[in-house]
Amino acid sequence: MEAYSRDSILRTIAKLGEYAEARLEKRIVKTFAMKNGALVSAAAFDHSGVGCRFFNKGVMGFCSTSKFADLEKVAANSAKIVKRATAIGEQNALSKEVVNKRSYAVTQKQPVQGVSVENCVELLKTIDASLAELKVSSRFLSLELEFLERVFINTEGSEISFSFPRIGFHYLFTTEHSQRFWQKGACSGFETVKTWNLENAIATEAKEIEAANNTSERITGSTNVVVSPEIAGIIAHESCGHPYEADRILGREAAQAGESFLKLEMRGTKFSNECVTVIDDPTLRGSYGYFEFDDEGVKAKAKKLIDKGKVNALLSDRTTAAVLKEKSSGNARTASFDCEPLIRMSNTFFEPGKMKEAELISEAKNGIYLRRFMEWNIDDVRFNQKYVGCEAYKIENGAITTPVKSPIIEITTPQLYSAITGVANNLEFHAASCGKGEPMQGMPVFMGGPSLLLKGVNLK
Amino acid sequence: MKEFCVEVVDKLRRLGADVAIANASTSVHKQVKFANNKIVRSSVEQSEHCQIFIAVGKKTAETVIEKNAVNLKEKLAVFVALAKKLPDNKEFLEVTKGKFQYPKINAFDERTANANEELVEIVQQSLGGIEQTRAGGVLETNASEEYLLSSAGPEASFKSTNAYFSMRCIAEQNASGHKVACDSAISKLNAVQLSREASNLAVKAKNPVVGQQGTFNVVFDALPFAALLDPFVHSTSVFSVESGLSALTGKIGSKVTSDCISIYDDPLNASAFHATPFDEEGQPTKRTAIVENGVLKTYLHNSSTAKRYEVKPTGHAGIVSPHPWNPIVKNGNSGLDELVREAKNGIYVTNIWYTRFQNYSTSDFSSIPRDAIFLIENGEITKPIRGIRISDNLLKMLSNIKLLSKHQRQIYGWEVDTPIFSSDALVENVNVTTPQG
Numbered sequence: 002m003e004a005y006s007r008d009s010i011l012r013t014i015a016k017l018g019e020y021a022e023a024r025l026e027k028r029i030v031k032t033f034a035m036k037n038g039a040l041v042s043a044a045a046f047d048h049s050g051v052g053c054r055f056f057n058k059g060v061m062g063f064c065s066t067s068k069f070a071d072l073e074k075v076a077a078n079s080a081k082i083v084k085r086a087t088a089i090g091e092q093n094a095l096s097k098e099v100v101n102k103r104s105y106a107v108t109q110k111q112p113v114q115g116v117s118v119e120n121c122v123e124l125l126k127t128i129d130a131s132l133a134e135l136k137v138s139s140r141f142l143s144l145e146l147e148f149l150e151r152v153f154i155n156t157e158g159s160e161i162s163f164s165f166p167r168i169g170f171h172y173l174f175t176t177e178h179s180q181r182f183w184q185k186g187a188c189s190g191f192e193t194v195k196t197w198n199l200e201n202a203i204a205t206e207a208k209e210i211e212a213a214n215n216t217s218e219r220i221t222g223s224t225n226v227v228v229s230p231e232i233a234g235i236i237a238h239e240s241c242g243h244p245y246e247a248d249r250i251l252g253r254e255a256a257q258a259g260e261s262f263l264k265l266e267m268r269g270t271k272f273s274n275e276c277v278t279v280i281d282d283p284t285l286r287g288s289y290g291y292f293e294f295d296d297e298g299v300k301a302k303a304k305k306l307i308d309k310g311k312v313n314a315l316l317s318d319r320t321t322a323a324v325l326k327e328k329s330s331g332n333a334r335t336a337s338f339d340c341e342p343l344i345r346m347s348n349t350f351f352e353p354g355k356m357k358e359a360e361l362i363s364e365a366k367n368g369i370y371l372r373r374f375m376e377w378n379i380d381d382v383r384f385n386q387k388y389v390g391c392e393a394y395k396i397e398n399g400a401i402t403t404p405v406k407s408p409i410i411e412i413t414t415p416q417l418y419s420a421i422t423g424v425a426n427n428l429e430f431h432a433a434s435c436g437k438g439e440p441m442q443g444m445p446v447f448m449g450g451p452s453l454l455l456k457g458v459n460l461k
Numbered sequence: 462m463k464e465f466c467v468e469v470v471d472k473l474r475r476l477g478a479d480v481a482i483a484n485a486s487t488s489v490h491k492q493v494k495f496a497n498n499k500i501v502r503s504s505v506e507q508s509e510h511c512q513i514f515i516a517v518g519k520k521t522a523e524t525v526i527e528k529n530a531v532n533l534k535e536k537l538a539v540f541v542a543l544a545k546k547l548p549d550n551k552e553f554l555e556v557t558k559g560k561f562q563y564p565k566i567n568a569f570d571e572r573t574a575n576a577n578e579e580l581v582e583i584v585q586q587s588l589g590g591i592e593q594t595r596a597g598g599v600l601e602t603n604a605s606e607e608y609l610l611s612s613a614g615p616e617a618s619f620k621s622t623n624a625y626f627s628m629r630c631i632a633e634q635n636a637s638g639h640k641v642a643c644d645s646a647i648s649k650l651n652a653v654q655l656s657r658e659a660s661n662l663a664v665k666a667k668n669p670v671v672g673q674q675g676t677f678n679v680v681f682d683a684l685p686f687a688a689l690l691d692p693f694v695h696s697t698s699v700f701s702v703e704s705g706l707s708a709l710t711g712k713i714g715s716k717v718t719s720d721c722i723s724i725y726d727d728p729l730n731a732s733a734f735h736a737t738p739f740d741e742e743g744q745p746t747k748r749t750a751i752v753e754n755g756v757l758k759t760y761l762h763n764s765s766t767a768k769r770y771e772v773k774p775t776g777h778a779g780i781v782s783p784h785p786w787n788p789i790v791k792n793g794n795s796g797l798d799e800l801v802r803e804a805k806n807g808i809y810v811t812n813i814w815y816t817r818f819q820n821y822s823t824s825d826f827s828s829i830p831r832d833a834i835f836l837i838e839n840g841e842i843t844k845p846i847r848g849i850r851i852s853d854n855l856l857k858m859l860s861n862i863k864l865l866s867k868h869q870r871q872i873y874g875w876e877v878d879t880p881i882f883s884s885d886a887l888v889e890n891v892n893v894t895t896p897q898g
Contacts, residue, residue, distance in 0.1 A: 034781070036552070036700070036703060036704055037703060037704075038551075039550060039551045039552045040547060040548055040550050041521075041550060041552055041781055041782075042521075042523065042781045043521070043522045043523070043543070043544070043547050044522065044523040044524060044525075045522070045524055045540060045543055046523075046524045046525040046526070048510075048525065048527070049527065050508075052506075060500065060503075061501060061502045061503070062502070062503050062504065063502055063503070063504035063505075063506075064504060064505045064506065064507075065504075065505075065506045065507070066506070066507040066508075067507070067508050067509055067510060067527055067529075068507075068509065068527075068529050070529075071507060075505050075506075075507050078491075078505045078577060079503060079504060079505040081577055081578055082491070082493065082503040082505070082577055082578055082580060082581060083503050084578075085578035085581040085582070086493065086500040086503050086581045088585075089498075089499055089500055089581075089584075089585055089588065090499060090500045090501075091496070091497070091499040091500065091501045117546075118543055118546045118547060119546060122547065122548060126548075138705075139703065139704055139705030139822070140705075141704040141705065141706075173704060173705055173706070174705070175705035175820075175821075175822050179820065180705060180819075180820040180821060180822055180823075251497075252496055252497045252595065252597065252631075253496045253497070253501055253597075254496070254597075255496055255497075255595070255597035255629055255631060256496070256596075256597035256598040256599065256627055256628070256629035256639070257597075257599075257875060259814075259831075260631075339506050339508070341502060341504065375818075375819050375820065376817050376818060376819035376825070376826065376827060377817055378815035378816070378817045378827060378828070378829055378850075379815060379829075380814075380815070380829045380831065381814055381815075381829075381831055382634075385829065385848055385850065385895075385896050386896075387827060387850060387852075387894075387896075389819050389827075391819070407819065409852075411850065411852075411894055411895070411896050412896050413896045416896070439492075439494070439599050439627070439875065441875070461894060
């Protein structure tokens with residue numbers, strides 16, 4: 002990171018208002034992309050800078066620069082706008098939080114900074130070759146390695162410094178009858194890539210998806226559905242994590258990500274069956290959404306958004322926590338020094354139950370098993386959602402049988418959560434890049450869960 | 462910036478790069494964000510960096526260097542050493558060569574570049590003009606300066622500004638209206654007028670009934686029509702075609718939309734949000750016919766892909782992935798009322814969001830109408846509805862476009878990341894679905 006004086010930065014930002022914070026960051030990135038066997042992109046760069054958020058008479062300002070020396074000039078410009086905005090500015094308060102001074106890092110067995118170009122390219126070549134053997138006509142693979150160092154300081158005395166490695170892998174393949182876009186991710190050293198077994202796993206996935214789509218059989222109408230952990234994960238993320246973000250509920254993201262069907266007065270009320278608990282937990286070591294302190298310096302913790310079927314905790318930051326007259330849930334995150342922190346998920350998942358997946362299938366008796374999906378969306382209050390399978394099978398007499406083509410679940414959130422009657426014990430996490438904010442901030446998260454049994458779902 | 466680019470290209474060549482392209486830029490981005498009728502954040506972000514592409518033989522690599530980087534020579538040496546370890550990029554053939562005269566575009570507006578407190582004033586005026594609704598959105602400006610130097614010859618510079626305004630008004634739950642505007646100049650946004658339109662839509666959308674599923678004639682406002690065109694124009698990049706992200710494989714010269722559709726990419730328009738006289742290789746840009754009267758005329762190319770396809774470069778580098786700059790749909794001759802009359806019975810959609818594909822290579826997709834949605838009955842806009850989804854095939858929908866409005870707006874935003882000059886559009890026989898009873 003560019004050499005900086007902590008005291009000098011604090012002196013600069015302290016002039017801006019009654020509260021200020023700065024994030025200093027250096028990010029080292031290597032990315033490689035392979036298209037149909039050709040290495041079409043290899044990029045390596047580091048990117049550093051400082052971002053500052055401040056409150057002047059409660060009105061929020063933000064500024065950032067890639068040159069630390071320019072911070073004062075950029076901050077002064079931002080301060081002028083904030084001063085002019087005071088008359089119609091939102092008056093923010095901040096929740097009172099513990100002042101934290103901590104330093105932490107993720108231990109790496111195989112540091113991402115030292116992974117060789119040859120290693121990365123060889124990995125992509127091997128995966129590509131395994132798909133090409135299957136005559137998969139279009140293949141796009143992308144490997145991203147990142148090492149992030151960030152220091153957070155604020156005028157209350159908090160100072161958090163951390164360093165994270167992140168590994169990400171995206172893939173898109175098109176077979177004769179289907180297409181799949183998915184990703185892997187972790188906050189860890191390169192050693193995790195071996196555990197993904199990409200060379201075999203993706204080719205197996207392509208075979209399974211192609212075989213499952215080489216059918217014209219469809220199922221529509223009311224039936225029982227067992228969804229795999231992958232589907233449970235996207236459900237937890239889209240229709241629980243997002244609507245539980247306090248800034249949506251309070252209307253702050255109305256023009257961007259939208260608002261929420263969830264209202265403050267719904268806390269404590271029944272939302273789902275008792276078998277349903279959804280958790281957001283940043284502290285899972287190695288997870289894609291890992292952190293120990295959020296980007297406001299608040300200690301991270303696990304929280305139950307839905308607890309045994311009831312609306313429980315919200316995801317908040319210090320400004321929304323102040324409105325709610327609570328402590329922050331520690332979910333303020335920023336994608337980069339040049340973005341304001343927003344309330345974001347970390348690792349959001351259905352708590353596993355005690356049943357085995359096979360028991361859910363047996364209990365479903367007749368219906369479908371939805372294993373993988375491609376198309377999905379949800380409205381901007383997180384109420385009306387759709388998932389389209391790209392790999393699914395019939396369940397007949399309590400066992401998985403033959404493939405069915407692209408089953409469609411199009412359902413409201415209350416209907417979906419009321420339909421969950423069984424929760425298995427096979428917890429899995431899947432990486433995703435969650436979008437929020439204007440400009441858009443893509444945030445690494447895990448979404449997860451075990452398999453779930455949904456009864457009486459209408460397939461389109 | 463010129464001196465920096467000269468230094469970088471010179472050093473890279475001495476270190477062994479056969480091709481070196483340095484593209485330096487400085488930018489200042491300002492934003493005022495508002496929600497619940499109050500300003501919630503004001504920001505100023507400054508950035509200075511240099512994007513670099515090199516080829517060592519057929520080994521290609523990219524990096525970004527901060528202009529104030531310490532140990533520049535060492536950084537570049539590490540970068541070239543990394544490139545030498547790569548396998549050949551079998552798709553790389555060449556970059557643009559030679560010296561060019563670049564088109565002059567007057568896309569820099571002093572008022573936009575200097576706007577500071579004025580951003581707050583415009584937002585304040587916009588909020589003052591709306592009634593009975595709660596408003597959220599952003600007003601932002603960007604001022605940037607760019608300098609490109611390529612060892613293959615091209616050398617170019619460009620200064621530009623742009624401004625973007627988004628206003629969403631909410632009258633009550635399920636009743637909202639959203640309008641956006643963008644231009645190279647802040648004076649052209651008409652923020653106050655747009656805000657009134659968004660507010661009026663929200664009020665008219667109150668008490669919506671649940672919509673029905675079925676097949677409908679749909680009139681799309683310019684905003685959602687741009688959101689439908691966004692994935693289409695991206696799919697014209699040859700990178701998308703080759704990756705499986707396009708349903709246009711093998712369709713050059715074929716009808717891909719209805720006859721009334723012509724789409725040009727025009728980064729030379731002075732109002733263009735993404736105006737530019739040169740691409741990432743220094744190839745001069747021009748107005749490019751992508752679709753004319755429904756026929757796909759070209760993919761978007763850089764020099765290497767153009768050579769592979771034995772066509773001329775189209776000025777759309779992306780050295781890795783060619784991309785559109787600022788498309789424009791040729792407008793029609795109709796007013797919105799004529800589109801509605803022609804629809805006879807159907808739906809009027811003012812915004813969509815969360816467009817996702819089941820399969821990009823077939824263009825099966827769905828998207829969710831957001832904000833005000835109205836029934837069209839007997840050729841008139843009637844009652845508001847809610848809770849529907851467009852679940853269809855994009856190429857099929859584009860082939861079912863019957864009419865376009867004469868009136869156009871340049872659209873950019875969350876669902877439209879390539880700014881598009883868009884019209885209102887009447888699309889026949891659109892498949893609409895709803896969640897289970």
